Amino acid sequence: MNNNNRHMISILLENEAGALSRVANLFSARGYNIESLSVAPTDDETLSRLTLVTYGSEQIIEQIVKQLNKLVDVVKLIDLTETEAIERELMLVKTKATGEQRAEMKRLADIFGGHVLDVTDATYTIELTGAGKKLDNFLRAIEKDAILEVVRSGATGIALGQKALHA
Amino acid sequence: MTMELITGAEILIRCLKEEGVEYLFGYPGGAVLHIYDAIYVQNDVKHVLVRHEQGAAHAADGYARASGKPGVVLVTSGPGVTNAVTGIATAYMDSVPMVIISGQVPTALIGNDAFQEVDAVGITRPCVKHNFLVKDINKLAETIKQAFYIATTGRPGPVLIDVPKDVTIAKAEFHYPKKVKLRSYNPTVKGHAGQIRKAVDLILSAKRPIIYTGGGVILSDGSPELVELTQLLGYPITNTLMGLGAYPATDKQFVGMLGMHGTYESNLAMHHCDVLIAIGARFDDRVTGKLEKFCPEARIVHVDIDPSSISKNVRVDIPIVGSVPNVLRTMINVIRDEKLKPDAEALARWWRQIDEWRAVKSLSYRASDTVIKPQFVVQKLYEVTGGKAIITSDVGQHQMWAAQYYHFDQPRQWINSGGLGTMGFGLPAAMGAKLAFPDRDVACITGDGSIQMMLQELSTMKQYQTPVKIVNLNNGYLGMVRQWQEFFYQKRYCMTYFEALPDFVKLAEAYGHTGMQIEKPGDVEGALREAFAMKDRTVFLDFLTDQSENVFPMIPSGGSQNEMLLAERDEMISTHDEGMVLL
Ligand SMILES: Cc1cc2nc3c(=O)[nH]c(=O)nc-3n(C[C@H](O)[C@H](O)[C@H](O)COP(=O)(O)OP(=O)(O)OC[C@H]3O[C@@H](n4cnc5c(N)ncnc54)[C@H](O)[C@@H]3O)c2cc1C
Numbered sequence: 001m002n003n004n005n006r007h008m009i010s011i012l013l014e015n016e017a018g019a020l021s022r023v024a025n026l027f028s029a030r031g032y033n034i035e036s037l038s039v040a041p042t043d044d045e046t047l048s049r050l051t052l053v054t055y056g057s058e059q060i061i062e063q064i065v066k067q068l069n070k071l072v073d074v075v076k077l078i079d080l081t082e083t084e085a086i087e088r089e090l091m092l093v094k095t096k097a098t099g100e101q102r103a104e105m106k107r108l109a110d111i112f113g114g115h116v117l118d119v120t121d122a123t124y125t126i127e128l129t130g131a132g133k134k135l136d137n138f139l140r141a142i143e144k145d146a147i148l149e150v151v152r153s154g155a156t157g158i159a160l161g162q163k164a165l166h167a
Numbered sequence: 168m169t170m171e172l173i174t175g176a177e178i179l180i181r182c183l184k185e186e187g188v189e190y191l192f193g194y195p196g197g198a199v200l201h202i203y204d205a206i207y208v209q210n211d212v213k214h215v216l217v218r219h220e221q222g223a224a225h226a227a228d229g230y231a232r233a234s235g236k237p238g239v240v241l242v243t244s245g246p247g248v249t250n251a252v253t254g255i256a257t258a259y260m261d262s263v264p265m266v267i268i269s270g271q272v273p274t275a276l277i278g279n280d281a282f283q284e285v286d287a288v289g290i291t292r293p294c295v296k297h298n299f300l301v302k303d304i305n306k307l308a309e310t311i312k313q314a315f316y317i318a319t320t321g322r323p324g325p326v327l328i329d330v331p332k333d334v335t336i337a338k339a340e341f342h343y344p345k346k347v348k349l350r351s352y353n354p355t356v357k358g359h360a361g362q363i364r365k366a367v368d369l370i371l372s373a374k375r376p377i378i379y380t381g382g383g384v385i386l387s388d389g390s391p392e393l394v395e396l397t398q399l400l401g402y403p404i405t406n407t408l409m410g411l412g413a414y415p416a417t418d419k420q421f422v423g424m425l426g427m428h429g430t431y432e433s434n435l436a437m438h439h440c441d442v443l444i445a446i447g448a449r450f451d452d453r454v455t456g457k458l459e460k461f462c463p464e465a466r467i468v469h470v471d472i473d474p475s476s477i478s479k480n481v482r483v484d485i486p487i488v489g490s491v492p493n494v495l496r497t498m499i500n501v502i503r504d505e506k507l508k509p510d511a512e513a514l515a516r517w518w519r520q521i522d523e524w525r526a527v528k529s530l531s532y533r534a535s536d537t538v539i540k541p542q543f544v545v546q547k548l549y550e551v552t553g554g555k556a557i558i559t560s561d562v563g564q565h566q567m568w569a570a571q572y573y574h575f576d577q578p579r580q581w582i583n584s585g586g587l588g589t590m591g592f593g594l595p596a597a598m599g600a601k602l603a604f605p606d607r608d609v610a611c612i613t614g615d616g617s618i619q620m621m622l623q624e625l626s627t628m629k630q631y632q633t634p635v636k637i638v639n640l641n642n643g644y645l646g647m648v649r650q651w652q653e654f655f656y657q658k659r660y661c662m663t664y665f666e667a668l669p670d671f672v673k674l675a676e677a678y679g680h681t682g683m684q685i686e687k688p689g690d691v692e693g694a695l696r697e698a699f700a701m702k703d704r705t706v707f708l709d710f711l712t713d714q715s716e717n718v719f720p721m722i723p724s725g726g727s728q729n730e731m732l733l734a735e736r737d738e739m740i741s742t743h744d745e746g747m748v749l750l
């Protein structure tokens with residue numbers, strides 16, 4: 001059994017001031033890891049949806065889920081790692097794009113299904129979506145020196161099939 | 168006809184009245200002046216003016232633990248609420264129901280570093296069950312209702328409501344909701360029938376069982392069910408420091424407290440058990456010792472209302488989420504209905520083994536007729552009060568001696584800070600307990616260090632006539648810390664000796680109480696009798712006790728349950744267990 005698995009936990013949270021701090025606070029106070037955290041409103045204005053990616057042993061993940069459920073502002077949550085789910089993350093990368101590099105960068109962006117959103121003489125700004133791993137792979141595929149800036153949204157996800165998380 | 172508009176401050180007090188709040192422990196200031204003005208014009212909710220906001224929280228806590236009702240606190244913004252934080256954290260760690268109302272600067276000034284502004288919700292977030300900032304007067308009553316509901320249900324705990332001053336001034340109609348519904352908060356009270364059934368089978372298959380119970384039994388008033396189940400099974404039972412009194416300590420099935428300063432028989436029974444029945448206890452590190460060696464042969468049943476208490480430190484085999492009385496009642500019914508019986512022969516063998524451990528008499532100490540032994544004072548206190556007093560304590564050696572030598576037969580009789588270990592808790596808690604039970608004897612067992620942390624409350628106790636007996640086990644040291652320095656720091660007593668102490672007798676008198684100093688063992692009982700005969704006086708009994716006495720048994724932290732230090736004896740006793748370390 002892997003002792004340090006990656007888990008993506010998706011949470012429906014009361015859209016109240018301070019609710020996000022309660023989640024963030026829990027992780028820092030109890031020493032749990034957060035790899036990424038993304039949060040935004042939902043179709044229901046009283047709720048926000050928060051996705052967080054964390055690492056830990058089975059026992060720690062179990063505690064994280066229990067502790068999150070204990071927060072009064074947490075309405076529902078699902079550990080997406082436990083079901084079949086799609087993971088998506090948005091990344092914007094500003095790269096150098098001069099000389100030979102210019103064509104190569106475009107080609108790589110195409111291979112990864114990215115779009116070039118902005119072009120200057122010397123740079124491209126590329127948009128990419130996918131699971132975190134794919135985004136990592138893209139960054140590995142292009143020359144390190146070519147990267148000027150990287151912005152990632154953090155992972156979000158949704159379960160496959162008919163299952164839906166709602167209040 | 169439209170309803171009358173009343174101020175937020177009036178609404179607040181009306182809500183407290185609706186909740187049946189008897190006492191409000193508080194301290195005024197600018198941000199809460201409107202609330203104080205609303206207090207002035209009514210007599211339903213009595214306000215106790217403490218001398219320090221920490222005292223307010225501890226007093227409310229003592230009131231709550233003694234009565235089972237939530238304690239209620241009112242403090243002003245800024246330093247008012249920061250002073251209360253230690254008291255809030257104390258209640259949080261021991262799961263005590265409490266509602267704290269803190270004043271806040273006017274809504275428009277929040278975030279401006281206004282006078283006496285602190286982020287009360289932010290500061291208290293890690294040490295409350297939940298908290299609220301009420302910015303809209305139309306949400307005030309509903310929020311207060313929710314706060315009481317959250318504080319008192321499920322695993323209880325403190326809930327803070329931060330109320331900006333303009334909200335207390337604004338006007339609205341008053342409706343107190345009859346019911347609360349929170350979609351995201353719904354504690355499980357009823358245990359899962361299938362799990363309970365499985366647990367019963369495991370429990371009855373045991374050859375070497377032990378029941379280990381904690382504060383959850385007391386918090387849930389589950390003592391009658393616990394007593395019934397334990398006696399039905401005939402199994403040994405041990406309590407945590409927080410669980411004392413849930414099962415009568417004078418009953419033969421009780422093997423004493425467990426853990427760091429628990430009895431030899433309870434810790435060894437834990438170590439050697441094959442089935443552990445944990446009820447409303449949270450496997451604290453002071454109980455488990457070294458986790459890898461905790462109950463190595465046991466299969467474990469755990470009943471707890473908080474899923475996060477289960478399998479947090481120790482993996483359990485049969486978890487049951489639910490409330491103690493409910494789950495135990497179901498267990499009792501299953502056992503009775505199906506006429507299930509424990510393995511009598513194995514149980515008899517197990518009891519013979521436990522009785523051998525008991526014969527070690529791990530709580531014996533060397534008596535003296537020249538110097539007062541602290542344990543002796545607690546024993547005499549037990550006798551003089553007929554074992555019936557409510558005992559509060561501070562934190563240190565005296566706390567452990569109180570737990571070991573006062574045999575609590577009733578729940579809510581023993582009130583102490585276990586989780587946070589807050590020195591200063593005892594005196595205000597005693598005041599709160601006395602307000603809850605004016606006709607009962609209340610004593611605060613304290614130490615020369617702890618008592619000085621909340622001394623100012625002697626003045627409050629005078630004002631509200633709460634006659635409590637203060638039993639100061641004065642060893643001149645921060646004894647518990649000194650003990651660790653003796654054992655683990657080669658007697659380098661750094662900053663644990665008080666080179667100056669006040670004259671506690673004069674001090675008590677200065678506050679309008681009675682003081683006594685007792686130096687000789689022969690005077691202990693007489694002094695206690697005299698003090699308790701003064702029904703309407705707070706009496707400060709300053710017992711000058713043996714300065715070098717240590718608390719035994721002791722499992723050094725990081726040790727396992729079969730590695731106990733036993734008291735110094737004339738002869739070192741040897742034991743059968745290889746792992747035993749003796750001092
Ligand atoms: C100097 C010092 C020395 C100490 N030494 C010891 C020692 O030797 N031995 C010892 O035991 N402790 C000792 N302690 C105390 C220790 O730190 C812990 O506070 C204590 O062990 C915790 O007790 P508990 O497990 O009963 O949990 P509590 O803190 O009382 O927790 C209660 C548990 O019950 C659950 N619960 C609440 N309501 C319900 C309900 N309705 N139904 C079901 N479950 C419920 C809660 O979820 C929680 O899990 C010491 C403390 C100090 C300061």
Ligand SMILES: Cc1ncc(C[n+]2csc(CCOP(=O)(O)OP(=O)(O)O)c2C)c(N)n1
Nearest residue numbers: 563564565590614615616617644645646647
């Ligand atoms: C507020 C606070 N500060 C520090 C401690 C650490 N501490 C634990 S026991 C203790 C000594 C207590 O001394 P005293 O009240 O005289 O009791 P004794 O151990 O001597 O019986 C100290 C300093 C604590 N528990 N609480």
Ligand SMILES: [Mg+2]
Nearest residue numbers: 614615644646
């Ligand atoms: Mg002392």
